[in-house]
Amino acid sequence: MRRSGIKENINKAVVVSGLVKNFEVLEKGARNIDRIKSLLKPKKKVVTALKGISFSIGKGELVGFIGANGAGKTTTMKILSGLLYPTAGFVQVLGFNPWDRKREFLKRISLVMGQKNQLWWDLPAIDTLELNRAIYEIPHLTFKKVLDELVEILDVKDLLTTPVRKLSLGQRMRFELIAALIHQPEVLFLDEPTIGLDVVGQQAIRDFIYQYNRKFSATVMLTSHNMSDLVDLTKRVIVIDKGEIVFDGKLTDLITNYAKEKIIKIYFSGDVNIGSLEKICKIRRYAYPEAVISVDRSLAAFTAAELLQNFPVADITIEEEGIESIVRRVFRGEAVNG
Amino acid sequence: MVRLTMYKYFQVGKTSLKQEIAYPINFVMWRVRNIIQILLVLFLWDSLISDPRKVLFGYSRDMILTYIFGIMLVRAFVLSSKSMDVAGEVARGELSNYLIRPVNYFFYWLSRDFASKVLNLSFVFVEFSLLFLILRPDFFFQTNIFYIGFFIFSVFIGILIYTLFLFITSSVTFWMPEMGWGAHFLLNVVLVEFLSGVLFPLDILPQAIQKVINFLPLPYLVYFPLQIYLGKQSTYELVRGFVVEIFWLGALALFLNFIWKKGLKVYESQGR
Known part of the structure; x- marks a missing residue:
């Protein structure tokens, strides 16, 4: 593999500095009369989702990103993968400004959102994967090799030709992961990858993330509400609360600080x-x-x-x-x- | 590089086709519905204008029949688009799925659309031949190869213009997520129905109105291609038509590029 052998690297995969994100929210009111008024004279409220956060992640690191619902985890990930336009601050991923969404940048990252799917519902997973092969311009041989490896680790080889709609949630999630990783991204953003899975499924995904991180020296940023995900996988955690980073360090330090x-x-x-x-x-x-x-x-x-x-x-x-x-x-x- | 990009969108179209025929019965029913619709319209107009010598608004019987039949065909190609749900994808945050991959969202939908149209066309060809052999209706057949070539070319540009329309109206959802359908209805349904020549041939309108309408992009969707096919355009009208049409194609593409970039800045990638 082209990225193996990198042990220590001073280069950072992700650099974030003073990142601010505001959302404009239209206030609609609860009563119908308020809603009609809001149509005539919209009242806008600015909500600050991120209040100038800063952190960096080294290449090959596996970092857990934790916090309550609405703390700003997903917003951060969406900015890092180029989906959202930052209000202020500096963001760099693999040397790129994510917002530019350059082809070379997109080919080297992946974002997996536990509740969003890219698989074509009525078609077998192999069709989506073949499409991704074309989209990411992966050579046939590389594609075959990586695919074999991924279906092997996740144990879904026999399901490649089954229409996605007939798969169970757990099986589907595994294919979602494969589809997100078929181009061997160097940076992987995982947003609740084990959501809705049973214990066996969760374990399979976790083992897989761990192996992927090791094998490809990939940088992984993970949010999860599943404590086992974090305890099993991450050494370093970043805790975010109401748009601010309140802890950034080793998981063991968090425990001693907090206990x-x-x-x-x-x-x-x-x-x-x-x-x-x-x-x-x-x-x-x-x-x-x-x-x-x-x-x-x-x-x-x-x-x-x-x-x-x-x-x-x-x-x-x-x-x-x-x-x-x-x-x-x-x-x-x-x-x-x- | 170019080859890889072409291949990318070819693959998008291919996958889209597989999806479309994933439910064969639905597919067959859709074709059956098409044939019945064609038959109904054909019988209706055939009995309305049974006198072959009658001339209506400068259209002879076979030309009226051809125009009406042509509307159904051109309309099925130009005014139906796979990208109808762009507004929904923006509002539901599903656009994110494409933004994180090295694929152009506009060309993605265009490829899916063309794939669908190729499928449609091949079936229409078979159905049309069968119907024609059985019913032998009075149709006007254009024999001038140039007119046929220009006809196909103008349909092609019409498809591009209509797709741009859809994307531009869908962009409204970046700012007003609940307005997507309303904007689409106003522009693409009401205006297009009236001014594209779907409801009536535009040359029955007063000259002054026609002059204005001819500078809008709308007549180039259905009316203009059909006029070319029927051979009712002078060389001057033909050249002027293509100049105006291609101008609009460029202007709308630039405008979409502008508004889409602005929209992405306020895009909230909702749904999670």
Whole structure:
């Protein structure tokens, strides 16, 4: 492969600086009379979706982009792939200004949106893929080789000639990915690639993204509401909230920054008075003989001692808050550096 | 490079054709409907003007029949377009699918459209021959090869102009997503129906009005090609017609390019 062997590269695949995107929203009002008024005298409201964000991504990096709904993740990806015109700021992808949508640029990137499809509904997937071969001007031999490889990894070889409308969502999503990757893009923007899939399907897509990133040294930017996607795939995450970047760094750092509480698991050896337990800590789950409680980090040792002294404890463990529950809190839009 | 680009759009057309015949029964029903429509119109006019010596607005019986039949044919080619749903694709954000790929959206639809027209044409040819052999209607056959050549050329430009019309009216949806259909209806249905010669031959209008209309792009969609076929255009009219038509083709293409670029800047890629 032409891009293999690149390990460390000082070149950046994506550079974003002070990026602002405003949308004009027409206010229509809830009542019919308001809507008629808005027809005569439109009231426009400017919504700032991105408030001057800056970050960069190195070649071959796999970065997770997380945040609550409406935080600006998809908007950023759409600007990076040249779909939206930025209001202000500097954007560069592979040395190109995405907005120009130059042919050479488009041939080297791909954007996969979990809910948008490019496959022709009534035709077998192979027809869409053949069309993409022509559109991306891929030589026959390369096409065949890449296609064989992709259908092999995603295990959909036998379905190539089945009309797309007869495929299940999971199978269709795999072909969407193949269609988006048949031209071997160097930069891949994935917007919720596992949305709506069952656990097996999600795992297959995840493994595939991981392999693609490794094998082709491709730069991958991924948004997902699926915590496993992020935990399994990404080392670095960028957290965006209300159009601003609130965290950019290692996923493990996010966890230590964010984990303000520790989790204590206790196995009791006898009856417990829940009321008195509740006085000294927050109970997350209780099913005799096991209790899971959370306490402030600084109070963890103290609380543990207190528990051992006053309760019939058989076993006790102190743990960090799980990665998943932290990411879940990030999605809820809770402040990260609180 | 050019070869690869040609191949790209050839492949677009080919895929589009496959899609069109993916449901064979639908396809057959569509052809049957066409034949019935042709028969109905033919019988209606045939009985209305049964006297072969009668001349109506300077049209003899066989010319009227040919004009009416020609309208149906030319109209099916020029005023039907695959790119009818561009407004919908813009409003629904489906345009994004094309913008992220190295493909020109206008030529994409044009290729699909031409593929569809080639399919249509081949069936029309068979159906027409059969009908003609069975019914033997009084038709006017143009024998001058130049007129036939100019006729085909003007239909071709008519198709391009109408596609540009569709794209320009669809551009409205960049700013007003809910206005797409309204703009399309006003311009492409009402105006085109009136002034393209679909409802009546334009030369029955008063001279003064005709003079103005001749400088609009609309008569060149249906009326002008048919007049060429019927041999009713003088050399002067022919040259003037093509000059005006090609002027409009260029002007509309420039205008579309201008408005489309502006539209993309406010495009919101909605739907997600």
